[in-house]
Amino acid sequence: MQNESEDARKLGERISEILHLPAGLDCVTELWKISPENLDYAGRVDYLAALEKQSGWFNVWLQHAIVVVAGNEPSRVDSMYSGVDDSEREEIATALRMSGSTAQSRIDVARTLMQHLPGATAALAIGDISPAHANVIARESAQLIRQGVLPEVLKLIEDEAVAHAEFHTPAQVANKVRSCIAMFAPEQFEAAAVEEKSARKVSYFPSSNGMATIVAFLPAPDAQTIMLAIDRLASKTNGIAKEKLRNFRKSTGQIDVDNAERFNLTDFSEDLMDPMDAHRADAITAIATMFLETNEDQIMNHGRPVTVNLTIDLPTLLGLAENPGQLSGYGPIPASVARELAADGKWRKFITDPTTGNLLDFGRESYIPPQILRDFLLARDRTCRFPGCRRSGIKGEIDHAIPWEEGGETTPSNLGLLCKRHHQLKTHGGWKLESFADGSCEWTSPLGKKRFVPARPMGDVA
Numbered sequence: 001m002q003n004e005s006e007d008a009r010k011l012g013e014r015i016s017e018i019l020h021l022p023a024g025l026d027c028v029t030e031l032w033k034i035s036p037e038n039l040d041y042a043g044r045v046d047y048l049a050a051l052e053k054q055s056g057w058f059n060v061w062l063q064h065a066i067v068v069v070a071g072n073e074p075s076r077v078d079s080m081y082s083g084v085d086d087s088e089r090e091e092i093a094t095a096l097r098m099s100g101s102t103a104q105s106r107i108d109v110a111r112t113l114m115q116h117l118p119g120a121t122a123a124l125a126i127g128d129i130s131p132a133h134a135n136v137i138a139r140e141s142a143q144l145i146r147q148g149v150l151p152e153v154l155k156l157i158e159d160e161a162v163a164h165a166e167f168h169t170p171a172q173v174a175n176k177v178r179s180c181i182a183m184f185a186p187e188q189f190e191a192a193a194v195e196e197k198s199a200r201k202v203s204y205f206p207s208s209n210g211m212a213t214i215v216a217f218l219p220a221p222d223a224q225t226i227m228l229a230i231d232r233l234a235s236k237t238n239g240i241a242k243e244k245l246r247n248f249r250k251s252t253g254q255i256d257v258d259n260a261e262r263f264n265l266t267d268f269s270e271d272l273m274d275p276m277d278a279h280r281a282d283a284i285t286a287i288a289t290m291f292l293e294t295n296e297d298q299i300m301n302h303g304r305p306v307t308v309n310l311t312i313d314l315p316t317l318l319g320l321a322e323n324p325g326q327l328s329g330y331g332p333i334p335a336s337v338a339r340e341l342a343a344d345g346k347w348r349k350f351i352t353d354p355t356t357g358n359l360l361d362f363g364r365e366s367y368i369p370p371q372i373l374r375d376f377l378l379a380r381d382r383t384c385r386f387p388g389c390r391r392s393g394i395k396g397e398i399d400h401a402i403p404w405e406e407g408g409e410t411t412p413s414n415l416g417l418l419c420k421r422h423h424q425l426k427t428h429g430g431w432k433l434e435s436f437a438d439g440s441c442e443w444t445s446p447l448g449k450k451r452f453v454p455a456r457p458m459g460d461v462a
Contacts, residue, residue, distance in 0.1 A: 012043030018050050023057045023127030053127035059134070060125045066092065066110040073111075086429050087446055094387045094443075094451045100421070112138040116145050119158045129162060132170040137161045140177035143195065147188045156184055206390075210333040214284075233286060234279035311379060312338045326382070373410070374398065377417055380439050380456070386422035387443060387451040393417035399426065401435035413437040 011034060018027050031054065036047045070088040085107060093103035113121045113134060124134040137158065144154065157180040164176040182189045197219050205213045216223065315321035316335050325338025333341075377398060384391045396417040402408030414435055418426065425431050430446035440455040 008038060008040050008043065011039055012046065015039065015043055015046040015050055019046055019053065023054045023125070025057075028054050052130060055131060056124040056127040056129065056134075059131040060113075060121060063110040063113050063121075066106055067114050070107045070110070072115065086425055087431075090386075090425065090431070091445055091447060091449065094445065094449065097388060099388050099390070100386075108142060109135055109138045112142050112145065116154065117141065117158055119155065120162055123162045123165075129165040130170070133165040133173050136170045136174040137165075137177060140174050140181070143192050144181055144185060144188050147191055149185055149188055153184050157181060210337055229287065230280050230283045231276075233283035234276055310338060310341050312342055317342055373412070373415070376412060377415055380412070381417040382456060383417070384419040384422055385416045385433075385441050385453055386418060386425075387453055389419060389422060391419040396420070397423045399423050399433075401433045401441065412439070416441060 014030075015034070018030065021027055027050070031047070031050055034047065036044050039047055069092060070085060074084040075086075075088055076084060085104060089100050089104045089107065092098075092107065093100045096103065096106075098106075113124070117138060120129065120134050120137045123129045124131065129137075140161075141154065141157065144157070157177060160180050161173055161177050165173050168176070181192075200218050200222075202214060202216045205215065207213055216226070218226070310325050310327055310333075312325040312335075313321065313323055316323045316325065317339060319339070322335040324332035324335060325341070327333050327338075327341075378393050381393050383389065383393055384396055396419045399416055399418045400408045400410070401414050401416065404410070408414050416433075416435055416439070422431075426433050432444040433441055434444075435441045436455075438455040441453050443451045443453065445451070
């Protein structure tokens with residue numbers, strides 16, 4: 001027992017020594033031979049830190065490989081239909097099974113580190129900073145570099161950021177870089193504010209358990225205006241809830257709501273006990289709902305007004321089963337929520353294959369897709385059919401896999417939904433698409449790499 005304790009102590013000392021060595025293959029090889037179970041608790045913590053440190057040099061290797069594939073400079077094709085890095089981005093995205101936007105972000109970070117931030121890259125390679133620290137330094141510096149900042153100013157900011165990273169989190173390092181930019185490059189800081197305003201946007205991200213996240217990137221005054229409106233409505237909602245609880249408690253001879261936090265009130269509805277955060281969430285939904293209920297101009301790409309599209313099987317609708325519904329552009333939602341949405345819905349019937357769950361052809365054919373065919377494609381594809389793309393089909397375009405002018409038919413087997421970017425990439429960017437009767441398809445990149453996209457049974461997440 002004493003020998004085991006002595007061995008654990010020696011291993012722990014060696015791990016501590018490795019923590020102070022530059023990251024590299026020799027350290028990785030030595031760590032690979034050590035089992036963390038043989039260390040005491042302090043040694044295990046050091047072992048974890050040592051592994052994280054080694055990830056830096058591998059990350060530099062990966063960044064270099066990305067630049068080799070994407071090129072040192074953004075590619076530009078002489079076509080009105082092509083954007084920056086169109087083909088390279090999708091080659092990397094499909095190879096690494098990530099979205100195109102994530103791939104572009106990886107390319108931008110890699111180019112910035114490899115070409116403009118040698119100090120941060122060197123610190124990453126030896127493990128002095130983590131990949132997360134390097135990423136935020138690159139992202140926060142990118143706009144400054146595009147604006148042509150003087151090299152000596154950039155180096156000053158880079159050195160400050162790398163030094164700050166030793167004892168601070170990536171988020172804190174990002175704030176440090178922004179502060180340094182405001183201090184050392186005030187003209188670029190002012191210009192960046194103007195440029196950033198043009199990039200304002202609102203993004204939607206599906207989450208788990210029937211939830212989703214909406215992120216608004218706005219000028220600070222606009223964001224404050226929205227929060228004031230949300231807070232005003234949320235406060236009103238919260239006041240109504242409190243009044244309902246107060247009246248209920250008075251009618252039952254119980255304590256006033258102002259003292260409610262001192263007691264266990266598990267017998268009351270969660271809706272009445274929601275904190276302000278929940279009321280703010282309800283408020284922003286109420287604001288959007290009021291607009292949609294009063295707005296008359298609601299026609300979208302596919303001939304339908306703004307709607308929430310839900311797919312639910314008949315047994316679940318009737319309460320005989322508890323299968324999840326499928327919310328278009330999101331994925332599975334609980335059966336109870338699906339039935340609640342369906343109660344006020346307008347219905348369209350489609351037939352699914354009982355074995356595969358795939359939507360079946362309904363047997364119509366037309367040069368211009370009739371409304372029922374558009375509805376069918378929205379229900380079948382749900383999102384863009386490009387590998388890894390999850391842009392909602394509601395905002396997408398209907399594509400003929402075999403173009404009409406080349407003999408392609410307007411049928412479900414030859415039609416599918418593509419977002420605008422991937423539609424143009426197929427038409428003008430050298431990507432080829434083969435579509436199959438069940439809704440699956442296979443893409444071939446300009447390099448000849450094939451990527452298969454399977455059909456989406458109605459029970460699967462798009």
